Amino acid sequence: MRFKEIVQPTTLDQVVSEMNNSKYTIIGGGLFLKLQKGYVNKGIDLSKLNLDYIRDEEDRIRIGAMTTLRELEKSSLFPDCIGQSVLQVGGVGLRNLATIGGSVSGKYSFSDIGTALIALDARLRFHLYGEIPMIEYLNSNTVKNDILVEVSFSKVGFSSFKAFKHNYTDFALVNICVTSGDKIRIAVGARPGKAVLIKDINTKHNAQELLRDVEFSNDFRGTGAYRRSVAETMLSDILKEGLFWK
Ligand SMILES: Cc1cc2nc3c(=O)[nH]c(=O)nc-3n(C[C@H](O)[C@H](O)[C@H](O)COP(=O)(O)OP(=O)(O)OC[C@H]3O[C@@H](n4cnc5c(N)ncnc54)[C@H](O)[C@@H]3O)c2cc1C
Missing domain, CATH: 3.30.390.50 (CO dehydrogenase flavoprotein, C-terminal domain)
Structure with a gap:
């Protein structure tokens, strides 16, 4: 996919106003988009929103949508299945760029981390829609034209x-x-x-x-x-x- 221009908003409200102004595509790590054909007026790059974080709360782990698969792989905070699923995705170079947000938003049926997140009963937080269980997101079209902000799940044994x-x-x-x-x-x-x-x-x-x-x-x-x-x-x-x- 090619873009006429790429914007890098620094707040989620700026993203929404960019979304309202013209035809757009949201860019996470950009890997899957790179494989697609076509020409889009505007690419909205989420990399300046500080959405690359991992938060360990008492009973829940929260992951910002721009966190890369490589960061998940290196962290010791996660249940085993996260590292095991991420390690199966391409090589280190690919995992350094691919984001959890892009992996989930694409609803890819081949996804490795997607299967792990479903078994963890993950919840997704979108900027406009709010929270939705990932399994519901996968199987419906309830959430459209939105920005995935965070993925979270409860700790498991x-x-x-x-x-x-x-x-x-x-x-x-x-x-x-x-x-x-x-x-x-x-x-x-x-x-x-x-x-x-x-x-x-x-x-x-x-x-x-x-x-x-x-x-x-x-x-x-x-x-x-x-x-x-x-x-x-x-x-x-x-x-x-x-x-x-x-
Ligand atoms: C060569 C190759 C091999 C791969 N092999 C595997 C594999 O074996 N197993 C596996 O599980 N995965 C695999 N993947 C997929 C990869 O792990 C990522 O899921 C994929 O690259 C998408 O992540 P991204 O950050 O690059 O997203 P992008 O390409 O940037 O975006 C993907 C889609 O999600 C949208 N999007 C991105 N972020 C957001 C957001 N925060 N909010 C709303 N929409 C958003 C974009 O608009 C786009 O439609 C592979 C990918 C490639 C390119």
Whole structure:
């Protein structure tokens, strides 16, 4: 994507007034936008808004939308699944630029960190709309023409993320994340559809039974049946790791 001009507002209100004035595209790390074709009048770069922060509160962790995946990877504040999911994304150069805001706003079905955030029951804060659970954001068009400001989630005890990739820098064939906080949450992504949460988890069920109602389908990376089989193995390993299942 190419821009006629790029503006760098220093307040969120300035962003909104730039959004009202002409056709625009918001720029996070700019990586995915760079891959897109087209010509847009105005790019609104969020890098001057001080949205690159990680805040550790008593029971919640808050991450500014412009925080890069590399910063998440280096921090020791996060549950294991965050580092595990981020480490699967490209190389260090890519993670130095890609932001959590861009990764979430794009609603990418292949997303690794997206699956981890769904299993963490993350909430998103938009400047105009306010707060919304990430799972609701993914599955609706409620929030439009807005700026994602912050991603937050409650602290959890155990968490584990696994992805299966044909090679290190490829998108996942399927990914899976389990967290245990107030309850056990299991998210499955890159099916290749958007990440879903498994409902009504019964700890007497094995991985195969837990994944029974999750839909997996075919694309050029693999068949639905293959994805299901890989997901069952990864989930079975995580359940043993977390000692939820004997
Ligand atoms: C070569 C390559 C390989 C990749 N591999 C993987 C992978 O294996 N696994 C994985 O999970 N991800 C992967 N990604 C995706 C990457 O992790 C990021 O999700 C992606 O680059 C988007 O982040 P960004 O900051 O660059 O966003 P941008 O490209 O700047 O923006 C993406 C979209 O989000 C919008 N946007 C950005 N920030 C905001 C905001 N704060 N508020 C509202 N809208 C916003 C933009 O307008 C745009 O529509 C890959 C990306 C590339 C380029």
